[in-house]
Amino acid sequence: MSGQGLPGPAPEDRERPTGRRNSQGIRIDPEAEAEHPPRRTVISALVEHEPGVLARVSGLFSRRQFNIESLTVADTQNDDWARITVVVEEPDPGIDQIEKQLAKVVPVIHVRELEDDALTRELVVVKVDADKPHEVQAITDMYGGRTLDAGPRTITVELTGDEQKIDDAIDAYRQFNIREIARTGQTALARGETKTAVVPDYLK
Amino acid sequence: MTEQGTVREPTGASADDAAPTEGADETPDDGATTGQTGASSVVATLEGAGVDTVFGVQGGAIMPVYDALYDSGIRHVTMAHEQAAAHAADAYGAVTGDPGVCMATSGPGATNLVTGLADANMDSDPVVALTGQVPTELVGNDAFQETDTVGVTTPITKSNYFASSADTVGDDVSTAFALAANGRQGPTLVDLPKDVTTDDTDAGASEPSVPDTVRVRERADAEDVEEAAETIAAADRPVILAGGGVIKGEATDEVRAFAVEHGIPVVTTMPGIGAFPEDHDLSMEMAGMHGTGYANMAITLTDCLIAVGTRFDDRLTGGVDSFAPDAEVVHVDIDPAEISKNVEADHPLVGDAGTVVEQIADAMPNSPDTEAWRDQCAEWQAEYPMDYAVSEDDPVKPQYVVETVDEATDDDTIVTTGVGQHQMWACQYWTYTEPRTWISSHGLGTMGYGVPAAVGARLAADDDQSVVCFDGDGSFLMTCQELVVAARENLDITVFVLNNEAIGMVRQWQDAFFEGRRMASEYPWVPQFDRLAEAFGVAGFRIEEYDDVADTVQEALAVDGPSVVDVYIDPTENVYPMVPSGGDNGQFALSEGHL
Numbered sequence: 106m107s108g109q110g111l112p113g114p115a116p117e118d119r120e121r122p123t124g125r126r127n128s129q130g131i132r133i134d135p136e137a138e139a140e141h142p143p144r145r146t147v148i149s150a151l152v153e154h155e156p157g158v159l160a161r162v163s164g165l166f167s168r169r170q171f172n173i174e175s176l177t178v179a180d181t182q183n184d185d186w187a188r189i190t191v192v193v194e195e196p197d198p199g200i201d202q203i204e205k206q207l208a209k210v211v212p213v214i215h216v217r218e219l220e221d222d223a224l225t226r227e228l229v230v231v232k233v234d235a236d237k238p239h240e241v242q243a244i245t246d247m248y249g250g251r252t253l254d255a256g257p258r259t260i261t262v263e264l265t266g267d268e269q270k271i272d273d274a275i276d277a278y279r280q281f282n283i284r285e286i287a288r289t290g291q292t293a294l295a296r297g298e299t300k301t302a303v304v305p306d307y308l309k
Numbered sequence: 310m311t312e313q314g315t316v317r318e319p320t321g322a323s324a325d326d327a328a329p330t331e332g333a334d335e336t337p338d339d340g341a342t343t344g345q346t347g348a349s350s351v352v353a354t355l356e357g358a359g360v361d362t363v364f365g366v367q368g369g370a371i372m373p374v375y376d377a378l379y380d381s382g383i384r385h386v387t388m389a390h391e392q393a394a395a396h397a398a399d400a401y402g403a404v405t406g407d408p409g410v411c412m413a414t415s416g417p418g419a420t421n422l423v424t425g426l427a428d429a430n431m432d433s434d435p436v437v438a439l440t441g442q443v444p445t446e447l448v449g450n451d452a453f454q455e456t457d458t459v460g461v462t463t464p465i466t467k468s469n470y471f472a473s474s475a476d477t478v479g480d481d482v483s484t485a486f487a488l489a490a491n492g493r494q495g496p497t498l499v500d501l502p503k504d505v506t507t508d509d510t511d512a513g514a515s516e517p518s519v520p521d522t523v524r525v526r527e528r529a530d531a532e533d534v535e536e537a538a539e540t541i542a543a544a545d546r547p548v549i550l551a552g553g554g555v556i557k558g559e560a561t562d563e564v565r566a567f568a569v570e571h572g573i574p575v576v577t578t579m580p581g582i583g584a585f586p587e588d589h590d591l592s593m594e595m596a597g598m599h600g601t602g603y604a605n606m607a608i609t610l611t612d613c614l615i616a617v618g619t620r621f622d623d624r625l626t627g628g629v630d631s632f633a634p635d636a637e638v639v640h641v642d643i644d645p646a647e648i649s650k651n652v653e654a655d656h657p658l659v660g661d662a663g664t665v666v667e668q669i670a671d672a673m674p675n676s677p678d679t680e681a682w683r684d685q686c687a688e689w690q691a692e693y694p695m696d697y698a699v700s701e702d703d704p705v706k707p708q709y710v711v712e713t714v715d716e717a718t719d720d721d722t723i724v725t726t727g728v729g730q731h732q733m734w735a736c737q738y739w740t741y742t743e744p745r746t747w748i749s750s751h752g753l754g755t756m757g758y759g760v761p762a763a764v765g766a767r768l769a770a771d772d773d774q775s776v777v778c779f780d781g782d783g784s785f786l787m788t789c790q791e792l793v794v795a796a797r798e799n800l801d802i803t804v805f806v807l808n809n810e811a812i813g814m815v816r817q818w819q820d821a822f823f824e825g826r827r828m829a830s831e832y833p834w835v836p837q838f839d840r841l842a843e844a845f846g847v848a849g850f851r852i853e854e855y856d857d858v859a860d861t862v863q864e865a866l867a868v869d870g871p872s873v874v875d876v877y878i879d880p881t882e883n884v885y886p887m888v889p890s891g892g893d894n895g896q897f898a899l900s901e902g903h904l
Contacts, residue, residue: 111602111693111694111695111696111697111885111886111899111900112692112693112694112696112899113602113692113693113899114692115899115903116895116896116897116898116903117896119606119895119896120610120895121609121895122609122610122634122635122895123634123635124634124635125630125631125634126629126630126631126632126633126634126652126653127630128629128630129629129653130621130629130632130649130651130652130653131653132634132636132637132653132655153522156471157459157463157471160460160463161463164463164464168464198649198653201649202646202650205645205646205648205650206646208645208646209644209646210468211467211468211488211520211522211523212520212522213522214522305521305524307521308521308522
């Protein structure tokens, strides 16, 4: 071991600034901790419909450790485009990063976080025990669902709605012993005249 | 003329493009094939993009492309290992600013490129990789030497393409080329199934162009620039933090002019070395884990950090909570995703580094009053000089070797390194004054980068420019096989192996943080590197004591061709200053006693 080192005062003898940043790199008031709690939001990306685009997008989420709740993808009005809808739960800086990192993926045309009033829908298919068919039917009616299959031992229903409604309905079905559930994840469009994605003219 | 005679109409375009020569006996009417395949379209596209050198290794699936190269003016440099081809292309790109090109076959050839592409990706170096692939009909069948190369390289490339047809493969290559060079640079890859490269096509060269979805902003928003300029003008303790983006964006002139005009001290990141001349009064040199004490004091106590072309890597920031805590941050970057990724920007300015710095310069209402601040910086420079103790009885200090080589060479000498202690000494004790003269593995920290990078840099550099490589014994052992390339091509490079018989940086950390339990970090079995060099046909030298240093350095540099100097350095020497990982930059340790 050499241990000779360099000249100068030891670390604790040096002048120090008083300020601080939080773990997200944001400058903060020394008295107030300003961490952003995670929030749930919907991000919509319009992408060129080419092979591998979903793998690029989903790979981006996994390798950057973004907390993804659901991800849906399918065609749009234009055969060359697909829309990817992602529900994420992240602090604000994370949501900002998701948008920017997604925008960097070459086949991505436009990315945005949707407003709270966006129209979000999910489809769920639920299979329950058929012991109480009338009660199952009543719940299905209450949630505006539809029975897809009713047999002596199982009943399978479909429901669409926003996330809250689907969660509530699934809770209600629990009394019948849920055997299996398949949920599609959220898909969404901005409300009214607001555009979900802005496509530059030269791509139209 | 050929056996495989598909008779096809000559294409108008290629007939017109080719200048008429006497040797052109293949007239359009003689019934011969044009001989154009997907592979020839690939090569024509490279030629059209101005590529003069490619680095690679032959193999089954890439053979058609090599065959097309046979008739091309492009120089192909056969490397010993594909990883080295990627590093050489990376260094070529870093020296010239234009994409370096590497080639490999399918399967193991492609996977061997991975380290080099990941390295280029972290450092935003422009690289185009062309990989062979099994024929389309075998893809997905686990055919011989098949790998999902596009899948494997997706996370480590800016973008990549699976070529689907001989008619469009030229477009794939030209897109890859344009993307690698455009905006924030980076590596791209085109996977070339063998049938795509052997199929006939009328397609010739394709012009490089980026996809329509890619939109790079040149200029920052004028209002934001104005606010940033006002903040800078009002600052008491401003610092410019110049990152690798200053060099890649060709913005060194603008940054230098701005710093000098307004008297603002300049700190660089490691990739930013060379962005500002280190012999200038305003230079505080490199900050971060092994940055200078004065640079780290300056960025810790600044009230206005003007960060240009940096991604705020953790080796630079230490723990972000203690990073420049008092500073308003002006962040200039061409990649919006870098803004507020690691350190929140109070003034985000997205655009080309040179353009935006000029915009700021134009918007400055006045210069900040920095006299007291510059005095303070000078005090820190006196307080924490970059120094080391020399004793004639001790083994040679590595810092002394770096300084001796620096003195013996011109200012425009290119330095490449591996990764480890030697790399830090090469940063700290060499005085860099020009951009694109410091070529190293920054973000990925790839041991073994030095020798192949020296090969790439040599082929990219001007003839009268010297190329030296500082390597460590551990790092050198990872790619020393590339000496065969230096010997074969007679490349004038000088490799200094700072040999401490250890993975020195790991050993330093073990001593500091693992109670000196030196598990697997000591290499008491290293070969004699001078003799190893000679076996490759490379001149070998050895330095064992101070008296040898000056003469041997001169002798090695004078060799017209490759040489290797095995330097027995003091194995007890460690790298200081040091900020422990995640620590506070202002509390850098000056010796083991501080850790």
